[in-house]
Amino acid sequence: MNTISKIIIPLFVLLIVLYGVKKKVNVYDTFLEGAKEGLIMVFHITPTVIAMVFAVNIFLDSNFLEGALKFLEPLFRLGRIPIEILPMAILRPISGTATLAIMNDIFVNFGPDSFIGRLASTLQGCTDTTIYVLALYFGSIHVSKTRYALPVGLFADLMGIIAAFVITIIFFT
């Protein structure tokens, strides 16, 4: 697995450069042209990235989520949902690094092969950070009217989270 993913990128680059030369493209100049576009792209997304990272991180710092979840805990105990997984499910659309950290904590505390460890792994792999991706992609082209994009994205996340629970139960118990 690891060797395959290590081969893909170099092979991909080689293929493109070779094909470019074969098609008589001036590969160096074309690369510079594209790279310049990339630099402008970075310039355009910088404010969005700083805005999102800032808001998400002070939200995490405030410990609001822990407070709110403590309040809801009895409810979830009744449903026999492992409480440790909840912050991860809630944060999944907002912050990829935060959920990755929670997943690692779960691995340390319960082991990666425990039910909750497998559930956390599936949850991490099942969707991307919707709000961040949305802000980044639309921010890069200055689209502020996102219409129905966010509700649809969050709906997909919710279905993914529910699916992760159900599938982990089916496969591993």
Added chain:
Amino acid sequence: MVNFIWFGLIFIAIVYSFLTGNIETINNGILTHATSGVNLILEMMPLIILWTGIMKIAEEAGLLKIFAKFLNPLLGKLFPSLPKNHPALGYIASNIAANMLGLGSAATPFGLKAMQELDKDNKHKGVATEAMITFLVLNTAGVTIIPTTVIALRMMAGSKNPTEIIITSVLATSISSISGLLLDYFIRRKRK
């Protein structure tokens, strides 16, 4: 919507930490998290510049068109509003492929470039088009066949079978993407 979420995150964070006497942390946070944002940009910058450069060669050589043609049966159904030879399709195809292989760092530049191409024939600048939203849903669902980061962390945590979660992840992410795309499809159809 993003406007509201951004406000909500900041409002809750600051008011809640005032109420719980956590002012010290939030005060430090405000001063340091802009730096975290810049660090993230600095991490992404070389990859974005490198991949947009490489992909420009692929575009000029006509490789992206071939790739898009290969995925045309699928893309045609997902993006009925785009003509078959739209320049965005090659980048969309590359973005999907990179995401599937778990090459997130390459997927982002392709995705940003695809958005740029889609925006070129956007008649109402500042407003998302149907194709943009479909593409976004596809991306936020994050179809990943090999969740490389998760597998690596499982391995480090001493899992007996680090890759056993591939099948459950693929199933969950497929259900997530299919539900998102179906909802997107029904909304589009209802609006016509």
